[in-house]
Amino acid sequence: MILQVQNVTKRFGGLQALTDVTFELPEGQILGLLGPNGAGKTTLFNVINGVYAPEGGRITFRGKEITGWPPYRVAHSGLARTHQVVRPLNELTVRENAMVGACFGRERHSLASAAVVADDVLARVGLTERARQITSSLNVAQKKRLELARALAARPYLLLLDEVLAGLNPTEIALMVETIRRIRDDGVTILMIEHVMQAVMNVSDRVLVLDYGILIAEGRPQEVANDPKVVEAYLGDPKLAQKLLAEEAG
Amino acid sequence: MVLLEVHDIVSGYGEVQILWGVSLRLEQGKLTTLVGSNGVGKTTLLRTVMGLLRPWRGAISFRGQDITRLAPHDRASAGLVLVPEGRQLFTEMSVYENLEMGAISRRARPHWKRNIERVFDLLPRLKERRNQKAGTLSGGEQQMLAVGRGLMAEPEVLMFDELSLGLSPVLSLNLFETLQHLKAEGMTMLLVEQNVHMALAVSDYAYVLAEGKIWMEGEARPLAKRAEVRQAYLGI
Numbered sequence: 241m242i243l244q245v246q247n248v249t250k251r252f253g254g255l256q257a258l259t260d261v262t263f264e265l266p267e268g269q270i271l272g273l274l275g276p277n278g279a280g281k282t283t284l285f286n287v288i289n290g291v292y293a294p295e296g297g298r299i300t301f302r303g304k305e306i307t308g309w310p311p312y313r314v315a316h317s318g319l320a321r322t323h324q325v326v327r328p329l330n331e332l333t334v335r336e337n338a339m340v341g342a343c344f345g346r347e348r349h350s351l352a353s354a355a356v357v358a359d360d361v362l363a364r365v366g367l368t369e370r371a372r373q374i375t376s377s378l379n380v381a382q383k384k385r386l387e388l389a390r391a392l393a394a395r396p397y398l399l400l401l402d403e404v405l406a407g408l409n410p411t412e413i414a415l416m417v418e419t420i421r422r423i424r425d426d427g428v429t430i431l432m433i434e435h436v437m438q439a440v441m442n443v444s445d446r447v448l449v450l451d452y453g454i455l456i457a458e459g460r461p462q463e464v465a466n467d468p469k470v471v472e473a474y475l476g477d478p479k480l481a482q483k484l485l486a487e488e489a490g
Numbered sequence: 491m492v493l494l495e496v497h498d499i500v501s502g503y504g505e506v507q508i509l510w511g512v513s514l515r516l517e518q519g520k521l522t523t524l525v526g527s528n529g530v531g532k533t534t535l536l537r538t539v540m541g542l543l544r545p546w547r548g549a550i551s552f553r554g555q556d557i558t559r560l561a562p563h564d565r566a567s568a569g570l571v572l573v574p575e576g577r578q579l580f581t582e583m584s585v586y587e588n589l590e591m592g593a594i595s596r597r598a599r600p601h602w603k604r605n606i607e608r609v610f611d612l613l614p615r616l617k618e619r620r621n622q623k624a625g626t627l628s629g630g631e632q633q634m635l636a637v638g639r640g641l642m643a644e645p646e647v648l649m650f651d652e653l654s655l656g657l658s659p660v661l662s663l664n665l666f667e668t669l670q671h672l673k674a675e676g677m678t679m680l681l682v683e684q685n686v687h688m689a690l691a692v693s694d695y696a697y698v699l700a701e702g703k704i705w706m707e708g709e710a711r712p713l714a715k716r717a718e719v720r721q722a723y724l725g726i
Contacts (some may be wrong), residue, residue, distance in 0.1 A: 277528040380505045406529075407506040408699075435529050436701060437725025465724040468682040474527055476685030480659050481714075484666060484691050 241300075242267040242398055242429045243288070248278055248297035250280075250287055250453075257283045258294070258453045265398070270420070270430045272444035272461070274437075281433045282324065282451040285400050288431075290314040297358050302397060313319040320396035322432075324403045326387040330376040337375055338362055338389045345394020353391070354403040361392040364426075365419055385419075392423065397422065401432040405439055417443050441465065449473065493518040493678050494539070494570070494647050499548035501538050501665040508534045511548070516647060516680055521673045523681040523689040524709060526699030527723045532682045533575060535699070536651050539680075540572050541565050552647070563672040565725075567595045569646030576657065581625030585616055588624050590634055592642025596612040601644060612668060630661030637668065646671070649680040654688065666692050686723075690714040698722045 243265040249259040250258040257280045265271050273281050286292045288299055290311040298307045308313055320341070328337050338358035349357055362368050365385040370378065378386060384404055391399055401420070405413050417439050424430050434440035441447070441461040449464060451459040451473040457464045464470055472478070494516040502508040508531040516522050524532055537543040539550060541562040549558045557565060580588050589609060593602035610617040613634045619627060622628055633653070640648055653669070654662035662685070669692055672679065683689040690696055693710035700722040706713070713719060 291651040409507065409510070435527070437527070437723070438701070439725070441725035461726060465720070465726045470724070471720060475720065476687055477659070480662060480685065481687035481691040483687070484663060 241265065242302055243431070244298075245288065246298050246300070247285075248284070248294045248299065250283055250292060250294045256453055258287065258450075259449070260270040261297070261453075261455050263448055263455065263458060265429060265431060267397075267429050268424065268427070269445045270424050270432065270443055272440040272447035273431060273433045273450065274440065274447055274464075275450035278452075279473075280442055282402060283453075284450065285321060285402055285431075285433065288314075288336055289319060292369060312344065314363070315345055315394060316348065317356055318395070318397040319400070320345060320391040320394040320398075321400035322387045322391050322402055322404055324406070326383045328375045328378075328383060328386055328390070330380040332375055332376055333371065333380065334367055334373050334386055335359070335362065335371040337386055338393045341390035341393030342395075345388065345396065347395050357393050357395070358389075359370070361389045364392060365389045366415070380407050381409075381416075384408065384416070388416075388423075392428075396428060398429045401434075403429060403435060405434055405436040408436075413439055434480070491518045492516065493553060494680075495551045496539060497536065497549045497551070499538055499545045499550070500545060501534055501548075503534075503543075506703055507546070509545075512699070512702070512704055513548075513698050514704065514707070516678055517695065518678050519673075519676045520694040521669065521679045521681060521692060522695045522697070523683060523693035524697045524699060525683065525686045525689050525719075526705070528684075530699045531702050532699060533651055536572060536649055536680075536682060539649065540570060552694040557622070563595070566643060567597045569597065569644065570649070571640045571643045571645035571647065571651070572649045572651065573636045573640040575651040577632050579632055579635055579639070580622065582622050583624055583661040584621050585624055585627070585635055586620045588639050589616070589642050592639035593644075596645055598642060598644040602642065605642050605644060609641050612641070612671065613638050630657050630664070631652045633657060633661070633665060634668075637665070641672075645677070647678045647680065649682075653681060654685055662688070680719070686719065687714065690719075 241264045247261050248261045275281050287294045290309045296466045320476050335358050339354040342354035342357035362371050365388050367385050447461050447464050456469045457467045492515045496514045499509050499512045538545050616638050690710045696710040696713050697707045700706045705722040706718050
């Protein structure tokens with residue numbers, strides 16, 4: 241197992257954001273993390289990569305417990321992430337942005353060797369031709385690719401992707417899904433939060449579903465999509481409608 | 491008769507496109523629902539219909555007139571009224587004052603006394619609480635007040651964004667019964683609601699939005715039995 245999350249609990253004041261979350265991620269898989277808005281998905285990412293320390297539970301990465309480690313230390317150990325709202329360094333070039341990932345990642349490159357890594361990852365996400373451009377000139381889809389490149393430049397063993405498909409058009413989604421598959425085939429394990437359901441159900445080996453901070457389902461996409469608990473989390477409680485219809489009939 | 495028609499709307503925020511060509515029609519006197527999972531663009535569509543967001547492409551017509559360029563307050567004066575998500579009440583004002591504020595448009599102002607009686611008949615709890623500050627009401631009462639304030643605007647089309655969000659089952663049921671009552675009176679309504687079963691049970695016609703497009707549409711109750719609705723939410 242590349243990642244083990246055991247009984248993780250996170251509170252914000254009176255709000256229980258994560259309750260006793262437990263799952264494992266085998267090396268080489270793509271694991272989709274699903275759930276309605278506010279379910280705790282990004283919070284779980286933040287706990288895994290050290291932005292938040294959990295109140296309870298433990299996180300083990302490549303056999304080493306990393307619970308409570310600061311984010312930079314988690315990054316050095318080979319765990320990288322992308323953010324839902326991308327914040328590239330707009331006044332730098334695309335290549336320089338990717339270099340930042342290389343400098344602060346697992347291999348902690350010097351500037352000279354970071355440039356080599358940057359060129360490699362930009363090629364992998366299809367941004368080679370944009371390398372010398374100022375980042376602010378990129379469109380949304382290109383910025384999302386750069387976000388991915390920056391994370392890849394950290395040479396991670398495990399990559400956390402937070403809604404990399406959001407805001408993309410169908411063609412761009414198909415391209416991004418292909419890129420994600422290729423990254424996995426190159427040996428990077430992936431945990432991805434995604435709302436574009438057709439795509440995530442298609443690309444994931446397994447999926448997890450969080451609802452109100454509780455893991456309510458886990459399994460292959462087809463199984464999970466048919467799980468009554470999951471259907472209820474997305475479509476709502478059917479009992480109320482049954483009651484209303486019964487009142488009408490009576 | 492089609493009262494409101496949304497034609498091929500493309501819309502979004504900044505560079506991010508949310509709606510990819512959405513068309514729908516509201517028949518006069520019918521309750522139409524728009525369902526779909528979080529982040530799919532339901533609120534964006536309502537905001538576009540109200541004129542709070544300018545579409546990148548497409549047109550909206552009301553009673554056969556193109557209103558795509560009309561300002562939000564002019565749309566409200568024409569009878570398009572939105573009960574927004576999260577209620578957006580004037581919390582420091584009383585229930586009564588909030589209802590008065592609903593009648594601020596030139597369309598509704600002359601009839602506010604008659605309409606407030608009508609709202610009190612429909613939602614008697616508001617009458618009991620008339621002098622209480624809106625911010626001190628329970629969640630369910632606040633939602634009732636938001637609906638009451640919408641009615642004070644004398645809507646020709648009443649739109650609801652997440653009617654039952656955060657409410658208990660009993661309170662939700664009450665609100666849906668109010669909707670059925672309004673439907674019986676002939677009100678034209680557009681309901682956005684996270685509980686799909688409920689939305690399909692109370693509505694005449696339904697549109698399912700997925701990934702910024704209309705995924706399917708049809709008579710609401712038959713739609714409730716179709717597997718494609720689940721697919722729209724869960725992808726497979």
